[in-house]
Amino acid sequence: MDAFEPTGLVVIPVPMGFAHKTSTNPDTFRDWLPSARNLHDSSWAIHEYLCRLWYRIHG
Numbered sequence: 001m002d003a004f005e006p007t008g009l010v011v012i013p014v015p016m017g018f019a020h021k022t023s024t025n026p027d028t029f030r031d032w033l034p035s036a037r038n039l040h041d042s043s044w045a046i047h048e049y050l051c052r053l054w055y056r057i058h059g
Contacts, residue, residue: 002055
């Protein structure tokens with residue numbers, strides 16, 4: 001968004017790539033512990049935030 005709005009384009013944020021559990025089992029204690037898979041899944045959000053920071057710094 002930060003890259004397009006200064007050029008006059010109207011940006012509409014749209015969610016994508018939803019990650020969810022498909023299991024019907026109730027959550028267990030193990031589900032709340034950090035895992036490599038969850039770190040990988042959160043890497044998309046981390047990437048987006050770092051890119052937004054980059055655009056704010058470098059215009």
